[in-house]
Amino acid sequence: MEIRINHLTKTFPGNPKKNIPDTTAVNDFNIVVPDGTLLGLLGPSGCGKSTTLYMISGLKQPTEGEIWFGDEDVTHLAPEKRGIGLVFQNYALYPHMTVYDNVKFPLTNLNVKRTKKAQKTIDALTILDLLEHNLDEIVKMEQESVYNNKISKSAFARKMVFRFHIVTSLANTIFSYGLSRVEGDEREAKLSEAKAKLNAAIAAEKEALEKKGFSINDKYEVLDANGATIEENRKLTKDEIDALVQETARLVQIDQYLERKPSELSGGQQQRVAIARALVKKPRVLLLDEPLSNLDARLRLQTREEIRRIQRETGITTVFVTHDQEEAMSISDKIVVMRQGIKMQEDAPQEVYRNPNSLFVAKFLGNPPINVFKGSIKKGTLYIGEEKICKNKAFKEDKDVYVGIRPEGFLCDEHTKEEDKVLSLDVQAIQTMGRDMSLVCDSACKDGDALIKIIIDSEIKVGVGVNKFAIRPTKMFVFDGKSEERIYLED
């Protein structure tokens, strides 16, 4: 489902009496999220990214603007009618419910339109098929489901569901045959009795339907007298809910924890339960509000891959809010960088880093952050301090500029002997970090108090003191001194 957002604005009213001005959290925001892609909303805290997400979800009403899901205007639709799944920052799992009940909860509220099916026949055939092909395995599984010296129905059911992807009630039916508790001929007798019962059930349903003038087609759909399928509007049945819960639990790999309470799970597992709860009703859009911020570093990495996998497998359009640039870059198809409610840049993840359109975006992305120098343009030439950096046709008028150079944008080889794109920096400290070396330098022209950081190949010999560094042109960006917008260099 494509999401289109047109001129979205959210203003929180202030209080003129107490001299509190209105706050505009989101300001004239426009984006299009193509069907099946993952969009990362990136920005520092308080930039309006979560507000945007909550407006898409319907929990917050926009002051102005429209939100479209495909061809449907959902701007004023209630959250539950939008068909969205939302994962909260702190998961908001219901603490009193088991994982199973948590995931089940959205389904119990759902009204669905389904084609009427001969469900008893389908169930009976499923069991018959299992008994035909997997009898030995089932018997063995039942015998192994011993808990407190008793064969446990629930343990057996769990295993069956896990192994054969059937619903719990069918597993319970198979358990009720008691096949494992007898041997040889007796088992055969029980088996044939069960099979007879199942066949009888199939026949009975067929007869009952035929009495009403209905028939069953080869997809086990019920056909009315005119041979048309019957659509019914109803709540999901217990078995349908069970099947959906089990399916989603398998997708996010929580099927082993279904009977536990959220408090008995680790952060990462809770996170997956929250995603399962959001996904179980097969929403059109999945929204994630800083889903990884409560996890530790390693789990964050793992869960991030997991989210990407789940998103790819389900092909669901996803909006992901984060303040962590690394996170956004690693899983998004597209990144939108926001600042104070305004969209700064919208691009592919690598492009945002490689080609920032403003000083803000350049500063926000990258770790260690970009080095910013105060420079100036004089007669079409860019200077940092007294040093001439380069000439370019884009430098039309004389003005002050910011020059951003990525930490990896410095070279220390024969290029330093060239006339331009060379900068003198006062190296103060050298740290070797395996393959790379990190230099901390000072410069009279640096912007702000932060020292210059350089990441460079550790084989290069540099000493403490003033050194000359060449600048890689692709890692250097020039920004207007006032508007902070990028001045694109021309070839």
Added chain:
Amino acid sequence: MESKNNWKAWLYLAPALILLSVFTFFPIINTVIVSFTKDYDVIDASFSGFTFDNYIDILTPIHNANGNDGTAFESVMLIGLPNTLLLTFITVPISIILSLIIAICLNSIKFFKKIFQTIFFMPYVTNAIAIGMVFSVIFDTKYGLMNFLFGTPGFPWIYQNLTTGATVNYWSALFAICFYIIWHSLPYKILIFLGGLQNIDAQYYDAAKIDGAGRFKTALRVTVPLLSPQILYIMITSFIGAFKEYNSVIGLFGASGGSFDKTTGPRTMQTIVFYIYEKMGENGAGGAGLASAAAVVLFIIIMAFTIVQRKVSKSRVHY
């Protein structure tokens, strides 16, 4: 903490411990002792030996050497206990459910929230006897608001109709006192529930909204379970409170505890605590023994109920 510093901790606790010992622990133990004495005199604490007669008197109609004529048995087992149990099991569930509904409603309104909170809290700061007197006017046979509302002039809700001589039906009196107890016990419960509700993270409601749960379902499946610690607390304290019901009986029916048609139920609204106070105030020896025995019986009943409640609720309460 190191063990040798323990005496310091005891020192800090001493004032509370001394007061508790003198005014709580000693009286409890003494009550048990007194309940086994014969002809205990509250003035000089003299008695003539130990006996089980007090318990036999109040728990059984057996006549014995003590001169038991069955009045103690009637007052405790046929009047006090049924009254107490009926009051408890009618007022506690109804008042909890009502206060829960009111608290949830109060919590979801925005305008006049504070005003409504104040209105609902008013009965709590009002004296129980005073409210009882107001209620006895409301239910008055001749001038009562109830008879006016129901259009039943002269109906004897709680007082006999002196003109026609119609006697009071036990159940109408029970209705009146339950009405009064529930009304009087709502504010405190609402206050506790409101406090609990305000502690529930708003994200649960957002999640429920996204999940498509309606208002009623959200209240039942999300709010109430999350409020379960407060509900358990209120349940236990109000069960204990209801077992000790006394003020309301005095307030509504006066010092006699009312006088009803004997064929419709117990002839007064006296509770167990009412009996205890009555016996303690009696002149002469022996009353204190009976009162103490009744107190011990009540203590055991309350204890049993509390233990059962805690056991039952263990799996349903989520902290």
